[in-house]
Amino acid sequence: MDSKLRKVLALLLVAALVAVFAVGCGGEDEPVDDPDTGEAPTTDVRAAMVTDVGGLGDKTFNDGTYEGLLRAERELGVEIRALESNEIADYEPNIDQLANAGFDVIFTVGFLMTDTTIVKGPEYPDVVFGGIDQFFEEPGDNVVGLLFKEHESAYLAGVVAGLATLDGDLDDRINDQNKIAFIGGMDIPPVERFEVGFIAGARSVNPDVEIINLYAGSFDDVAKGKELALSAIAEGADVVFAAAGLTGNGAITACQEQGALFIGVDVDQYFSVEGSGDVMLTSAMKSLETAVFETIKAVVEGTFVGGENRTFGIAEGGVDIAPFHDFEDAVSQEIRDAVEAARQDVINGTVTVPATRDEL
Amino acid sequence: MLADLLTPDLFASAVRMATPLALAAIGGTICERAGVVNIALEGMMLFGAFMGVIGAMYTGSAWFGVVTAVVAGISLALVHAFASITLRTDQVVSGTAINILATGLTGFLMEVIFGHPGTTDPVRRLQPVFSFSGPGDGALATVWRWVDTVFLSYTPIVYAAIFIAIGGHWALYNTRWGLRLRSLGEHPRAADTVGISVVRGRYSAVLVSGALAGLAGANLTLEQVGSFTEGMTNGRGFIALAANIFGRWTPGGSYGASLLFGFADALQIRLQLFRDVIRIPSQFFLMLPYVLTVVVLASVVGRAVAPAAIGKPYEKG
Numbered sequence: 082m083d084s085k086l087r088k089v090l091a092l093l094l095v096a097a098l099v100a101v102f103a104v105g106c107g108g109e110d111e112p113v114d115d116p117d118t119g120e121a122p123t124t125d126v127r128a129a130m131v132t133d134v135g136g137l138g139d140k141t142f143n144d145g146t147y148e149g150l151l152r153a154e155r156e157l158g159v160e161i162r163a164l165e166s167n168e169i170a171d172y173e174p175n176i177d178q179l180a181n182a183g184f185d186v187i188f189t190v191g192f193l194m195t196d197t198t199i200v201k202g203p204e205y206p207d208v209v210f211g212g213i214d215q216f217f218e219e220p221g222d223n224v225v226g227l228l229f230k231e232h233e234s235a236y237l238a239g240v241v242a243g244l245a246t247l248d249g250d251l252d253d254r255i256n257d258q259n260k261i262a263f264i265g266g267m268d269i270p271p272v273e274r275f276e277v278g279f280i281a282g283a284r285s286v287n288p289d290v291e292i293i294n295l296y297a298g299s300f301d302d303v304a305k306g307k308e309l310a311l312s313a314i315a316e317g318a319d320v321v322f323a324a325a326g327l328t329g330n331g332a333i334t335a336c337q338e339q340g341a342l343f344i345g346v347d348v349d350q351y352f353s354v355e356g357s358g359d360v361m362l363t364s365a366m367k368s369l370e371t372a373v374f375e376t377i378k379a380v381v382e383g384t385f386v387g388g389e390n391r392t393f394g395i396a397e398g399g400v401d402i403a404p405f406h407d408f409e410d411a412v413s414q415e416i417r418d419a420v421e422a423a424r425q426d427v428i429n430g431t432v433t434v435p436a437t438r439d440e441l
Numbered sequence: 442m443l444a445d446l447l448t449p450d451l452f453a454s455a456v457r458m459a460t461p462l463a464l465a466a467i468g469g470t471i472c473e474r475a476g477v478v479n480i481a482l483e484g485m486m487l488f489g490a491f492m493g494v495i496g497a498m499y500t501g502s503a504w505f506g507v508v509t510a511v512v513a514g515i516s517l518a519l520v521h522a523f524a525s526i527t528l529r530t531d532q533v534v535s536g537t538a539i540n541i542l543a544t545g546l547t548g549f550l551m552e553v554i555f556g557h558p559g560t561t562d563p564v565r566r567l568q569p570v571f572s573f574s575g576p577g578d579g580a581l582a583t584v585w586r587w588v589d590t591v592f593l594s595y596t597p598i599v600y601a602a603i604f605i606a607i608g609g610h611w612a613l614y615n616t617r618w619g620l621r622l623r624s625l626g627e628h629p630r631a632a633d634t635v636g637i638s639v640v641r642g643r644y645s646a647v648l649v650s651g652a653l654a655g656l657a658g659a660n661l662t663l664e665q666v667g668s669f670t671e672g673m674t675n676g677r678g679f680i681a682l683a684a685n686i687f688g689r690w691t692p693g694g695s696y697g698a699s700l701l702f703g704f705a706d707a708l709q710i711r712l713q714l715f716r717d718v719i720r721i722p723s724q725f726f727l728m729l730p731y732v733l734t735v736v737v738l739a740s741v742v743g744r745a746v747a748p749a750a751i752g753k754p755y756e757k758g
Contacts, residue, residue, distance in 0.1 A: 087528055136671060138559015165558070167544070167672075268723045295713045296723035302675045303666045308454055312710050315450040327670050330560060334667050356563045
């Protein structure tokens, strides 16, 4: 092949590569120019988010945050944008990109982004940073940590699972081994809160229950999630609770294959994971949407107060469990009463749900 | 405790987790035996996994999905072959580009076809090949449970991978195709001199590796999970490369190495069940497969010798 042609081809390849880079690395912009916003109130405030590596479409906390942005766009007329992080190294450039583009509020999603938010907060003092699942020792005035008492919703999920595994009438997939399972993504504080709350809830109603406790080490390895759940089900677990992002979707497949019930996480996964209704008992939800929307609303109205960590529990309407959906008729009154009692106990402080393994 | 640890499910889980690694690793073996480095296995696997779901979705047949997955792997392999054999670019650069392309392309097509990122809709999966009912109880039942779980519980591609490993290994050392393939990687000039087309031989080797990587992707989506998730290969293509080297550039060795990786991972999951007994952090268990890999590579295997002409573009003349 003559060298000129080769050069041209090489150049073309490079151009193609650059194009792919631009799409792949910069994350997908989601410019939403909704023609219907003519009616809605408008504001100059622009809000954005940087996703964790799970990215949009994780059907859990990244999507939950995005829901909050969408609501702000709808109800407040805020311009919104989402940048996806393909890997941890994308956190900083994504934040820089948004801050330099003049966004007023940036949500950094996930515990793993805590350090990045601490570094970037002082760098852009005019930008409000909302750190989802992030706790700050000394937050600056423009930074707010938005935390959830995951352990409280997991506690309710534990109550459901602890009673369900005893209740053969609930479903014929329930066996008599009195075992349930927890599957975690990475062993980090928010996931630990889910784990500990779940265990506490299950034991509160079923002291003898055995809880199989597994970690995947990843939030996006679906096949690994399936293997973990298969292993737990083979051990006799009949209710599986996964707080593992996309990894948990593999656990749903395992439950469908081997006949076990599943409890979802972060959002009502009955809706977010298509075709999961036959195993989805309930979900331990955290209302990211509310936290995100309220933060943006405060900025729009000029009432934003930073420099603190805000915690959303059952009492604040920040966490709860989802409806039983397809199991609505099967779930006994006993379970419903126990959940309601547990909810009240948590709200009025009779029960303090442990948040760490040491407290358990 | 050992009896609790070593269950039939442990071995079945190891074989299942080894399968995508093994298929890609054998692909890597064939490609590198012909003298072409293929670090694009990850990308080809990812694209195959995605296109498998698309194929299965539009036809309603998981088998057709397997075909589209293989074709998808081959199509990316064609790009790699064209860049590294015809254009004689650096093979590592071309492979890296394809990996990035596959990530971007699957994400982009996902938006176009499904209108959202993340995970595709579920599709019909391939079912296990056999389904026998054995004796219900007694000593025989235990034996039967072992046999059934360890040997008879798998989906078609899992068995296919074993046949490909055995067949490929035999063919590499006992057929004209195998001899020619090895000559391309050891001394392409000599092969050229005796009238073997280096270009054609290398092209076919790269395409075969793409097909196997695509099949590995089909195993992930059409047998294991039933839907595609962005980035779901999770580095398996790179572990497959290691398995290929660990297996000393032979199909049988690649399968064995993949099986070891799969077993280490299955064992790790299994050990986590005993976290109440052995009170150590979960990260320790997650680390085990990698520690095992390092130990085995450093102590048992010894020096592995790569094909002599690996990574070098061949210029006729």
